[in-house]
Amino acid sequence: MHEYNPESIMPKNTKKGGFKAAKNYVPKDGRTGGSHPGSRSAGHRGFTAGGEGVKKARWTTEDRDARRERTDRFPRDESRGERPNRPAYGRDDNRGGNPRGGFARDDRPARPERGGYGASRGKDFTPRERTDRFDRSDRPTGGYNRDERGPRTGGYNRDDRGPRTGGYNRDDRGARPERFNGFNRDGARPERDGYNRDDRGPRTGGYNRDGGRPDAARADRSAPRTENRGESTGRRYFDDRGSERNFRDYSDRAERPARTGGYNRDDRGARPERSTGFTRDDRGARPERGGYNRDDRGPRTGGYNRDDRGARPARSFDRDDRGARGGSDSKFYPNRDEKPRFTPEEDVVLERLEAQSTLAADVEGVSWQDLGLGDNIARALGELGAPSPFPIQAATIPDVIAGRDVLGRGRTGSGKTIAFGAPLVEKLMENGGGKKRELGRKPRALILAPTRELALQIDRTVQPIARSVGLFTTQIYGGVPQGRQVGALQRGVDIIVGTPGRIEDLIEQRRLDLSEVTITVLDEADHMCDLGFLEPVQRILNRTQQGGQKLLFSATLDKGVAMLVDEFLVDPSVREVAGEDQxxxxxxxxxxxxxxxxxxxxxxxxxxxxxxxxxxxxxxxxxxxxxxxxxxxxxxxxxxxxxxxxxxxxxxxxxxxxxxxxxxxxxxxxxxxxxxxxxxxxxxxxxxxxxxxxxxxxxxxxxxxxxxxxxxxxxxxxxxxxxxxxxxxxxxxxxxxxxxxxxx
DNA sequence: AAAAAAT
CATH class of the missing domain: 3.40.50.300 (P-loop containing nucleotide triphosphate hydrolases)
Structure with missing residues (x-):
């Protein structure tokens, strides 16, 4: 997405002359579009031309006309060739006039204001309106679908499924066609299989995305097909994701089938070995996994996911290949075939994992200072509601301050964030000395989390601790404009808290340099070693300073982290709290x-x-x-x-x-x-x-x-x-x- | 299946 907030546009998007059309844009503080963040810029979906977030419950004809006109004034759209379509399309036979009316959901009501001006992208409009009626098959039609739904649910979709296969969700879907019954979904379904499927093959090809999509798509089907097909599948269902999503759908899809699509899937196919190899042997967790694959597989024939593949031109091909393939495309995942090699070593790790326990009783009366933290940090912790250490914190903090690599396991809600956050700040103080406030200084610590919400939450805890000693943190994660993040990096930060995707993205853009990162934390470390996360995490760790300190934390820390431990940690200290398990x-x-x-x-x-x-x-x-x-x-x-x-x-x-x-x-x-x-x-x-x-x-x-x-x-x-x-x-x-x- | 970048 384009960002037009000043911080980012200056360096990056200067060439976009078309943007000047947005006269109302005042690049003052980056928040001019309206009263809420989503509307700050003209290129943004939620941009409000007038700057005021006017709430409209529904669109009147005049509104619509006015809007269309205003829209036309934006050269930019024309250049994209999008706008012309919109009027014709955005409207509404289907959608009846009231764009969002139907929406009880909290989010929805807000939309009109916002949308008020997506102006620029044709897409902006469509979704909204559609939402009402078609998309959510469930919801929109409120009275209508719903009724159907009642039965459906109860009687139907779901239930059918139950009985049907036993096999399950997944399979059901595959099977569903026969069933027609459901309405929103099923009614549409037939086509879907026969037909859509073809479309979808290519379309969906992708994998992750598709997961969500099918339903959305399915819902759409009830609406005029032609239209839906084109632009908005994803969108109308989950309105917000608007244009990015669509975009993604398309492009991804285009390539994915061949590539990623091929990949993830294949990987999974492959996964069993790998995991068996090491991740969870002991647990016997595998069986379930197996369970999972199995489901897919059963249906595979007629199955659902698989169908996509079926549709995928490449598929039979891919599949057959797979065995032999061993990495024909393997630039991305070059080592896949070599993975099974870890077997014996993990046991070692496991032993270590179980080694050192701290008794909760030993922690009585211990203060933050006793653990090696400075007064400022101790005070900040007190203000955060942590006057004295919890056991996991007492167990790990001294080791972290001593500069050791640490694996920490503390049950959920036991205070792991402070267990790594506080000593990390302490360490930066010790090492950092001189260049504290230097403009554009490079970050010296990195905290990686698997989800954006978690990254945000970690930052909320770590930031006050860091601030107490004059250090700065910034969040680096996706789904939001990168401008602010880049701006913060340019000003200089000490600690980065984020998720892998955006971090890698900024590294590639050369806006983020991790070469001076001496402490790296992986929160939910075992999850960060799961398929899909491991490789990005490895690449990121490789960008940090060689021999830097590594801290791995999770409530379920297990052998699954062996790969990372072997590759990046040196003689880690493994800590947990005795008797404190889930x-x-x-x-x-x-x-x-x-x-x-x-x-x-x-x-x-x-x-x-x-x-x-x-x-x-x-x-x-x-x-x-x-x-x-x-x-x-x-x-x-x-x-x-x-x-x-x-x-x-x-x-x-x-x-x-x-x-x-x-x-x-x-x-x-x-x-x-x-x-x-x-x-x-x-x-x-x-x-x-x-x-x-x-x-x-x-x-x-x-x-x-x-x-x-x-x-x-x-x-x-x-x-x-x-x-x-x-x-x-x-x-x-x-x-x-x-x-x-x-x-x- | 889900999550994680964006164009």
Whole structure:
């Protein structure tokens, strides 16, 4: 996306003459577009030409006309060839006039103002309007779909699925076509398979993305096909992501099938060996995995994901190749074939992992200063609500200050952020001395996290600590304009907190130089070693100073980090707190055996309560749907998943944090690290596939010694697998049949 | 399946 905020445009986008058309843009402080951040610039989707965020509940004809006219004044659009289309298209047969009217969701109402002026991209409009009616098949039509939905859900989609395969979500979909029943979805479906599929093959090709998409796409189908097809699949469903998404869909898709698509998949295929190789041998976690692959595989034939592939021209090819391929394209993942080589070494690591425990009792009466932290830092910690160290902090801080590489395992909510954040600042003070405030100084510490929300949260804790001694931090993560981040780097920061993608991006742009980074922290380190994260993380670590100190933390630190440990750490000290494991916590675990047909209703009933509730779903689409359903039932709820744009993600999480809603429905993006006070109930609407995921999800409650309840909803058919999973997590839970109307 | 960059 283009950013036109002053910090970034100056250096970077000067050539865009077309931009001057946005007369109202006043590059003063970077926030001129309107009252909210999304509207600050003309190139931005949410830009409001007049600068004022006028709320409109609906578009009147005049509004629309006016808008169209204004739009026409923007040369830029023409140059893109986009605008011309828009009028014709943006409107509305389908969409009926009221762009967003339907939307109860909090986010939505806001949109009109914003959209007020996306002006520049044709895309901006479409989605919005569409939203109402078609997109969300679920929601929009409110009365309508919904009714259908009722039955559907209850009776149908879901349930069908249940019975149907047993095999599951995934498979169902593949199978679904026959079923027609559902409406929004299914009605559309037939085409989809026969037909769309073809489209989709190419289109979807991609992988990750597609995951979310299908549903969206599916929903669209009910709308006139021609139109949907073109531009907005993703968009109208998750309105916010607007143009970037679309863009992405296309381009990615275009290449992905061949490339990444080919890849991820292949990798997965390959994965078993690898993991077996080392990641989780002991745990037996694999089986589930297997479980997972298996599902795909079963259906594969008719399967869903696979179909995409099927459609993919390249596919049969890819597949066949795969065996032999061994890396034909392997510039990206050159070592894939060599991975299985780690086998014996991990055991060593495992031993180390279990070695040094600190007794909680030994920590009594210890102060921050006793651990080696300075007074300023101790004071800052006190202000953060941590007057004295928790056990994991007492266990790791001295080692970090001593300059050792550290692997720290502390159960969820035990205070790991401070355990690495505070001593990291202390170390920078010690080493850094002289060049503290130098303009444009290079960062000397890096903290990597797997999600943006977590990076943001870590920064919120580390920043005050750093500030207390005059050091600066900045967040470097995606989904937001990079201008501010780059500006901060240019001014000079000491500590970077971020996610891998944007960090790599800025490195490639030569805007970020990690060569002076002497301390690197990987939070949720085991997850950072999972497929998809490992390689970027390796590349990033390779950009940091050779021999720099490395700190790896996670509640589920295990052999999975062996690769990184072998490659980057030297004689690490492994720390944990004796007797503090997930099972010894303050969380009550229960498994509810439910009939698939009752699932949604039961979740609704369980979530209808006073305290804060976090619901986990396996897919983005289900999270979205569930949030809608709860809202419809009069239970204020928001969602959090990767199909939302970052602004909404942040806002929705904040709504829960601030108590504006009590229910958040999330994918596993919220499984790790996210801290919200007082979540006393976690509902797993879909059971996790890995025991580690179970531990992290459930760890969103029962934090810092509080009590909490975790309910895992499963069909009876999943009982055994769930028991095995709980065994691995060393958690005991009652399994109880549960029906609508039951209480706990 | 999800997450992580953007154009």
């Amino acid at each position: 099972a010894s916590g303050t969380i009550d675990h229960r498994v509810l055996l439910v009939d698939r047909n009752d699932k949604d209703l039961i979740i609704e009933q369980l979530a209808d309560r006073e305290g804060k509730t976090l619901i986990f779903s396996r897919t983005r689409a289900y999270a979205e749907r569930m949030a809608d359903q709860l809202e419809d039932a009069g239970i204020p709820a928001v969602s959090l998943h990767g199909d939302l744009n970052q602004a909404r993600r942040t806002r929705n999480l904040e709504k829960l944090t601030k108590g504006r809603v009590n229910v958040l429905v999330a994918t596993d993006v919220a499984a790790r690290g996210i801290h919200v006070d007082d979540i006393d109930l976690v509902i797993q609407a879909d059971p996790p596939d890995e025991y580690k995921t179970y531990m992290h999800r459930s760890g969103r409650t029962g934090r810092a010694g509080r009590t909490g309840t975790v309910l895992t909803i499963i069909p009876r058919s999943r009982q055994r697998r769930t028991k095995e999973l709980l065994d691995r997590a060393e958690i005991t839970a009652d399994f109880t049949p549960f029906f609508p109307g039951d209480t706990l």
